[in-house]
Amino acid sequence: MARRPLPRILSNGSAQLARSRELARTAADSATDVLHPxxxxxxxxxxxxxxGRRRWVDTPKERRGALLFAVAAVxxxxxxxxxxxxxxxxxxxxxxxxxGRDRAPAAPAGPAPGQLQRLKSLYEALxxxxxxxxxxxxxxxxxxxxxxxxxxxxxxxxxxxAHLVISYxxxxxxxxxxxxxxxxxxxxxxxxRGREYHFAWDEEANQLTVRVLAPLSTDIAxxxxxxxxxxxxxxxxxPTRVQRTxxxxxxxxxxxxxxxxxxxxxxxxxSTEPHLLAVGxxxxxxxxxxxxxxLQALHHGDVVIVDGGGTGEYACLTGRDGVLAVxxxxxxxxxxxxxxxxxTERRLAAASKAHQAGDPPPExxxxxxxxxxxxxxxxxxLAAADDGTDPQSLLQAPLRHGxxxxxxxxxxxxFDGLDALTAPVRQHTRARVVLGPATAGQLxxxxxxxxxxxxxxxxPPGRGYARLGTGPxxxxxxxxxxxxxxxxxxxxxxxxxxxxxxxxxxxADEEPGPVPEAVRLDKAATEKVAAAALAAETEMPEPASAPxxxxxxxxxxxxxx
Numbered sequence: 001m002a003r004r005p006l007p008r009i010l011s012n013g014s015a016q017l018a019r020s021r022e023l024a025r026t027a028a029d030s031a032t033d034v035l036h037p038x039x040x041x042x043x044x045x046x047x048x049x050x051x052g053r054r055r056w057v058d059t060p061k062e063r064r065g066a067l068l069f070a071v072a073a074v075x076x077x078x079x080x081x082x083x084x085x086x087x088x089x090x091x092x093x094x095x096x097x098x099x100g101r102d103r104a105p106a107a108p109a110g111p112a113p114g115q116l117q118r119l120k121s122l123y124e125a126l127x128x129x130x131x132x133x134x135x136x137x138x139x140x141x142x143x144x145x146x147x148x149x150x151x152x153x154x155x156x157x158x159x160x161x162a163h164l165v166i167s168y169x170x171x172x173x174x175x176x177x178x179x180x181x182x183x184x185x186x187x188x189x190x191x192x193r194g195r196e197y198h199f200a201w202d203e204e205a206n207q208l209t210v211r212v213l214a215p216l217s218t219d220i221a222x223x224x225x226x227x228x229x230x231x232x233x234x235x236x237x238x239p240t241r242v243q244r245t246x247x248x249x250x251x252x253x254x255x256x257x258x259x260x261x262x263x264x265x266x267x268x269x270x271s272t273e274p275h276l277l278a279v280g281x282x283x284x285x286x287x288x289x290x291x292x293x294x295l296q297a298l299h300h301g302d303v304v305i306v307d308g309g310g311t312g313e314y315a316c317l318t319g320r321d322g323v324l325a326v327x328x329x330x331x332x333x334x335x336x337x338x339x340x341x342x343x344t345e346r347r348l349a350a351a352s353k354a355h356q357a358g359d360p361p362p363e364x365x366x367x368x369x370x371x372x373x374x375x376x377x378x379x380x381x382l383a384a385a386d387d388g389t390d391p392q393s394l395l396q397a398p399l400r401h402g403x404x405x406x407x408x409x410x411x412x413x414x415f416d417g418l419d420a421l422t423a424p425v426r427q428h429t430r431a432r433v434v435l436g437p438a439t440a441g442q443l444x445x446x447x448x449x450x451x452x453x454x455x456x457x458x459x460p461p462g463r464g465y466a467r468l469g470t471g472p473x474x475x476x477x478x479x480x481x482x483x484x485x486x487x488x489x490x491x492x493x494x495x496x497x498x499x500x501x502x503x504x505x506x507x508a509d510e511e512p513g514p515v516p517e518a519v520r521l522d523k524a525a526t527e528k529v530a531a532a533a534l535a536a537e538t539e540m541p542e543p544a545s546a547p548x549x550x551x552x553x554x555x556x557x558x559x560x561x
Contacts, residue, residue: 037097039100040096040097040100040101041093041096041097041100042100043099044095044096044097044098044099044101045092045096045100046100047096047099048092048095048096048099111153111155112159114159115155115159118159118160119146119153120146122146122150122161122187122190122191123140123144123146123149123150124142126149126166126168126183126186127140127141127142127144129172129182129183129186130149130169130172131169132169132171135169135171138169139167139168139169140169149166149167149168150165150166150167151165151167151207152164152165153165156212160191160192160195161192161210161212162211162212163209163210163212164187164191164209164210164211165208165210166207166208166209166210167206167207168206168208169206170206172206174201174203174206174208175203177450180199180201181440183208184199184454185454187199187210191210191212193456194456194457195212195213196213196215196453196454196455196456196475197210197211197212197213197453197454198210198211198212198213198452198453199452199454200452213238213475216236216238216463216475216477217236217250217260217477218460218462218463218477219250219480220236220248220260220477221250221479221481221492221493221496222292222295222479222481222493222496222497222500223248223249223479223496223500224500225246225248225262225296226247227246227264227296229268229300230266230267230268230271230300230368231264231266232264232265232266232267232293232296233262233263233264233265233296233479234262234263234264234265234292234433234466234476235262235263235289235466235476235477235478235479236260236261236262236476236477236479237261237263237466237474237476237477238261238474239261241472241474242261242262242474244261244262244264245260245261245262246259246260246261246262247259248260263466263468263474263476265431265468267368267408268403268406269403269404269406271403272430272469273430273431273468273469274402274408274409274428275399275402275408275409275410275428275429275430275431276293276408276409276410276429276431276432276433277410277411277412277413277421277425277426277429277431277433277446278290278410278411278412278413278432278434278435279412279413279415279418279432279433279434279435279446280414280415280434280435280436280438280464281415281435281436281438282414283436283461284435284437284459284461284462284463284464285435285436285461285462285464285478286374286412286413286414286435287309287313287314287374287412287483288461288462288478288480288481289412289433289435289478290305290374290412291314291317291481291482291483291497292478292479293370293372293410294314294317294323294370294372295481295497295500295501297368297408298322298323300367301322301367301368301369301370301406302322302323302324302367302368302369302370303322303324303369303372304323304325304336304337304340304369304370304372305317305325305327305372305374306325306327306333306336306371306372306374306376306379306391307326307328307375308328308333308373308374308375308376308377308379309375309378310328310378312328312483312485313374313483314326314374315485316484316485316497316498316501319504319505320502320503320504320505321502321503321504322502323502324336330379330382330383330386330388330391333376333379333391334388334394337371337391337394337395338394340369340371340394340398340407341394341395341396341397341398343369343405343407344369344397344398344401344402344405344407345401347364347365347405347407348401348405350362350364350365351365351404351405365405365406366406367406368406368407368408369405369406369407370407370408370410371395371398371407371408371409371410372410373391373395373409373411373412374412375412375413375414375417376391376411376413376421376425377413377417377418377420377421379391380392380420381420392421392422392424392425393422395409395422395424395425396424399425399427399428399429400424400428402428409428409429411425411429415438418446430468430469431466431467431468431469432446432448432466432467432468433464433466433476434446434447434464434465434466435459435461435463435464435476435478436461436463436464437455437456437457437458438455438464439455440455443465443473447465447467447473448467448470449467449473450473451465451473451475452473460477462477462478462479462480463477463478464476480496481493481497482494482497483497484497484498
């Protein structure tokens with residue numbers, strides 16, 4: 001049976017609505033133009049009436065009688081005079097038209113003298129880059145007309161450029177990164193340092209749009225984010241290149257609510273960037289980023305933390321539900337990562353066996369496992385000095401097969417220890433974050449592409465750039481997730497982190513000091529892993545190596561070397 005066509009009102013309803021809106025808008029504009037004199041006179045009569053009322057209120061009571069007599073005498077003289085009422089109405093309308101005129105100051109026809117000087121200086125600075133000696137009609141020449149190349153320009157309250165559209169000749173090599181970098185560096189210096197500029201190159205139209213970016217908000221604290229399982233919020237960025245927003249609370253006490261565009265990192269089986277590398281200077285916020293990721297990961301998975309800095313940044317997570325280990329010593333780090341490597345192989349074997357049998361993967365292989373390493377290069381130097389095992393060498397299995405085994409690796413390192421990272425860490429961490437001040441060369445070497453903004457020298461903690469795989473480079477501001485045990489932490493941020501911490505289900509043998517030195521494995525998780533490994537050994541001819549279980553105790557501790 002042939003399908004009946006949709007009614008006309010449904011098939012082209014949107015076009016009719018758009019046409020109706022356009023007709024209504026045109027009619028309103030025409031009515032405004034026709035009724036503009038009447039609107040002006042009405043506004044003037046209202047202003048005259050207000051002025052008369054103020055005059056009557058300001059007149060003392062003993063003089064109001066004389067004032068009324070004078071007004072009555074004037075009205076009587078006008079009424080008795082030839083053509084008096086007509087002349088009075090004309091005079092009243094003229095006065096109303098005069099007082100009802102638009103008194104807003106007219107916008108200047110061009111830029112102010114100071115702004116004009118800035119535009120001329122910028123034009124002269126661009127002449128060596130956008131001119132050629134054999135050009136018969138150059139757009140850029142000494143003493144030329146800047147109005148031909150600056151089609152749009154805006155200034156902020158301080159008299160500095162906030163928006164600028166620049167036309168350049170077609171022979172400029174805008175496809176070469178070095179040529180673009182020279183122009184961007186020049187514009188950043190001439191338009192005012194200390195601000196971030198976004199550069200949009202339109203190669204087809206030979207135009208460059210320069211826009212000043214507003215600073216990202218730094219008062220967003222750690223809080224529950226509205227995300228799906230497998231999604232992690234790294235931070236927040238500009239609304240220009242992100243189509244999604246999250247409802248958040250911000251402010252000194254979380255009293256303001258707004259929607260902010262996030263940078264969401266997706267992990268799991270279908271992720272194209274299953275592992276992350278964060279790089280920054282000391283104090284730039286890499287530990288804050290790892291704490292934020294850990295608090296989000298604990299909602300749906302287990303976490304193993306290896307702190308190479310040894311400053312106790314993650315003591316608040318020790319013994320919490322879902323935290324399998326928090327280690328600051330070399331021997332403990334090796335033990336935890338050996339267990340993680342064996343657990344990755346066990347998950348792969350169990351998932352492969354289930355796939356061959358046509359069954360879904362076991363439940364314990366689908367629960368995400370997160371390995372968070374802060375400054376692993378410190379352990380690399382210690383292992384080399386003692387001829388021990390480098391913890392980074394134990395990350396090969398989680399990095400290579402982590403996506404299939406639901407194992408995610410996050411590494412945070414400083415720029416001075418970046419060369420100590422092994423090749424597998426560099427190769428498999430395709431999600432990248434750079435925090436703190438960095439040169440354009442450092443940003444490009446870590447992110448793989450230069451950002452479309454000019455880096456600034458002064459940045460707040462947690463401020464930087466992020467790139468997921470081969471995607472665009474985003475500006476990033478990590479939510480404030482400080483160490484709640486730090487005395488310098490504000491009470492609002494401290495309470496925000498404490499509210500997100502899971503309950504402490506694995507009490508320590510002794511009160512943890514500022515630098516915890518023990519690896520505390522969750523008893524239930526360890527026994528579950530050992531039982532699954534034993535079953536795999538009895539059923540498979542070539543079993544995978546089982547994860548080591550604690551020897552005779554529910555809490556395995558390792559002393560520092």
